[in-house]
Amino acid sequence: xxxxxxxxxxxxxxxxxxxxxxxxxxxxxxxxxxxxxxxxxxxxxxxxxxxxxxxxxxxxxxxxxxxxxxxxxxxxxxxxxxxxxxxxxxxxxxxxxxxxxxxxxxxxxxxxxxxxxxxxxxxxxxxxxxxxxxxxxxxxxxxxxxxxxxxxxxxxxxxxxxxxxxxxxxxxxxxxxxxxxxxxxxxxxxxxxxxxxxxxxxxxxxx
Numbered sequence: 001x002x003x004x005x006x007x008x009x010x011x012x013x014x015x016x017x018x019x020x021x022x023x024x025x026x027x028x029x030x031x032x033x034x035x036x037x038x039x040x041x042x043x044x045x046x047x048x049x050x051x052x053x054x055x056x057x058x059x060x061x062x063x064x065x066x067x068x069x070x071x072x073x074x075x076x077x078x079x080x081x082x083x084x085x086x087x088x089x090x091x092x093x094x095x096x097x098x099x100x101x102x103x104x105x106x107x108x109x110x111x112x113x114x115x116x117x118x119x120x121x122x123x124x125x126x127x128x129x130x131x132x133x134x135x136x137x138x139x140x141x142x143x144x145x146x147x148x149x150x151x152x153x154x155x156x157x158x159x160x161x162x163x164x165x166x167x168x169x170x171x172x173x174x175x176x177x178x179x180x181x182x183x184x185x186x187x188x189x190x191x192x193x194x195x196x197x198x199x200x201x202x203x204x205x206x207x
Contacts, residue, residue, distance in 0.1 A: 026060040027207045028088050032081065033063070034098030034124075035072035040065050044097055046194040047123070051095075054200030059207075062088075072099050074137035078107045090116040093203050098165060098190065101125030105173075106138050109147040119153045119206040121199060124190050126165040127172040145177035154180040155202045159188025 031051065033044040040063075048063045055061065064084050067076045081104065085092070094117060096104035101122035108120065126133050129140035141147055148154065154177050158170035167184075174182050183198055192199075 026058055028092040029055070029059055029061045029203060030084055030088060030092060030094050031061055031063045032077075032094070032096040032100035032104050033066055033069065034100050035066075035069055037070045039069050039098075043191060044100075047097060047191060047196055050194055050196040051200055051203075054197055055203060059203070066100065072103065074103055074106070074135070077103045078111075081107050082111070082113075085113045085115055088115060091118045091207070093117070093119050093121065093206065095121040095123065095199065095203075096125060097123045098125060102128055102138070105144070105148070106141060108149060109141045109144055112147075112149050117149055117152045119155060119203070120148070121155045121157070121202065122173065123157045123192065123196075123199065124159060124162055124165050125156075125169070125173070127169040127176070129172070129176070131172050132169055145179070148177065153206060155183070155199075156180050157183045157185060157192065157199055159185045159190065159192050161187055162190045164190040 029051070031048050033040050036043070045063070048061060052059070052061050062084070064080070066072070066080055092115060094104060096102070102125045105120065105122060105125065106128065128135045128138045156170050156173050158165070158167055160167050170182060170184060174180055181202070185192060185198065
């Protein structure tokens with residue numbers, strides 16, 4: 001087959017341009033807040049600030065305001081999550097803090113998203129199910145790990161000084177999601193002392 005003399009050069013240039021374009025595309029991270037009055041603007045915003053600082057400018061950390069944060073509803077938050085995820089690209093990282101993590105993981109198990117996920121991160125998430133907390137909204141999912149998006153890494157983070165979600169709940173998640181990567185952070189509170197360095201390190205591993 002005959003090729004124009006400068007085809008190889010053109011293909012080489014095109015490849016370099018495409019590579020630069022890929023490098024300029026920010027990696028998407030969706031952070032789901034916890035519940036309670038003031039959670040978005042007074043508490044979890046500090047976690048997001050820490051995450052953004054640790055990850056740097058190559059990441060687009062999205063932090064939507066969830067509906068009725070003072071009294072979270074699984075049905076309402078699940079719908080809001082579906083809308084947020086639908087606006088993201090394949091390869092996104094999903095992070096949920098506190099009840100936001102609980103709702104996130106149960107939503108993904110109940111209704112897998114039409115997106116390929118790079119990873120799922122739970123921070124200080126209460127466990128709903130045997131040994132954990134009861135819930136009027138969330139029905140515990142049997143075989144939780146098996147119902148999550150396949151081949152998606154799951155990271156769990158919990159502080160030993162958490163006085164909101166018991167530290168033992170991370171053990172329940174570890175049993176419910178075989179293969180999850182667990183980080184037990186000694187001396188850290190429910191907000192991980194407003195320091196998400198370990199979480200950011202996990203995100204960078206996957207992206």
